[in-house]
Amino acid sequence: MQKVLRRTVLAEKQAARRLSKKRDKKRFEAAKGNREQNAFVRRDVAKEIKQRRFERREDWELGPLAPRRDVGVKKDTFGTVSTQRMRGPTLTTTERRDALKDVGGRYLTLVKGDRVVLLEGRDKGKIGKITSTDRIRAECTVEGLNMMDIEVPQYMISAEDPDKRPVRTVPQPVPLNKVRLVFPLTDQETGITRDVIVKKLVNGPMWFDRQTGKQKWSRIIPGLGIKVPWPKVEAKEHKDFAVDTLRMDVETKTFVPTLLRPPMPSSVIDELRNKYSVFRTRHDPEYIAEKMKEDQEKEAKKKLSEEMRTPLKEINRKLRKMRKQKGKGELTADMLVKLGQIIANKRELALSAAGMSKVGKVPETIVA
Known part of the structure; x- marks a missing residue:
């Protein structure tokens, strides 16, 4: 049985290593894709800036003879940008931490539905409502503000879409640290309520919602x-269809927990996983009894081999008895003298080989 448990543990560790490698590979591929996309957007921006500078120089030099730009292939899409530039670049962990530092960090203080004011751009000072937030890029989309014209490729226009124009006007996301919350605050002295721009918000105490399984926090x-209260979230409208299961059937309790049997029958477990899989941590009683019996037989064989007498074991036993009868040896005076001579000779040889004088002789003192 110990072998089965050992095999199960090794299999679980091996599966964990494979999963870790798979996660690392997926994370590396995602980071590589983000880098390539950011590089493509940077090249596109640099190319467009260079082209616009060339056109501006050409218009200045030619004057009235300058060619028109809104003709030919770009008749309908002149002045637009590609869909790749709708969103900002994907930020790294360090860049994201610095960008979200003023808006709550990991726990954002600005969410969908908040009224905010823009601090930069052509719509500076205007107020709008947040329609979406992007934590990866540290930006949000404000309804009706910071609009931009994008070029929609033909393959992105579906046949069911009534709007066939290749140009769409959509709000461009703005960084989260470039907006501030607008909150109606009542003056305690005058009693007048007016919109106030909140310069900074901090997170309040956290608590765990058992119903949804998510963390919640307040903003102060x-x-x-x-x-500051969170914006109200509209309840999702659920439509009923003929194939849906009735709520009464869903809420009917058909399983009663008991201590006499596991939550899932063994037959269902055997269907989901092989009966003798290395990943199983729960086996049938018959299988466990058989493995325990094998372990007992192995232990009995091991014990029998230790008790079995062989000629070599007999000789070793006799030698041990003889050494025990003799007891511990004692060194005589002659043996000690002999050992001292040998040690002294070896020491003198080592000192002479190292070029050192002999030890033990005291030099004579010359008196003038």
Whole structure:
């Protein structure tokens, strides 16, 4: 049985290593794809800037003879950008941490549905509602603000789409650290409520929601101690269809837990996983009894081999008895003298080989 358990542990460790390698490979491929996409966008931006500079120089030199740019292939898409530039570049972990530092970091204080004001860009000072947030790029989309014209390829326009135009006007995402929350605050002295731009928000205490299994936290205006409520989320509308299972059938309890049997019958486990799989941690009683019997037989054979007497074991036993009867040996005075002579000779040889004088002789003192 110990062999079965050892094999199960080794199989689990091997599976964990394979899963770790798979995760690392997937993470590496995702990072590589993000780098390639960011490099493509940078090249596209640099190419377009270079082309616009050339066109501006050409228009200045030719004057009234300057050619028109909104003709030919770019008749309908002149002045637009590619769909690759709709979103910002994917940030690394360090860049994302620095960008989200002012908006709560890992736990954002700005979410979908908040009213915010833009601090930069052509729509600076305008207020809009956040429609989506992107934590990976540290940016958000504000409804009706920072609009941009993009070129939609023909293959992206479906046959069912009534709008066949190759140009669409969509809001371009803005960095999260370039917007501020707009919150209606009531003055305690005058009682007048007006929109106030909240410069900074901090996270309040965290708690765990048992119903959804997610963490929740509050956001507070530092200094004032005012808790800013989260925007209300509209309930999702669920449509019923003829093939749906009735709620009554779903909520009917058909399984009663008991201590007499496992939650899943053994037959179901055998169907999901091989009966003798190395990943199984629960086996049938008959299989366990058989493995325990094999272990007992192995232990009995090992014990029998230790008790079995062989000619070599008999000789070793006799030698051990003889050494035990003799007892511990004692060194005589002659033996000690002989040992001292041998040690002294070896020491003198070592000193002479090293070029050192002999030890033990005291030099004579000359008196003038």
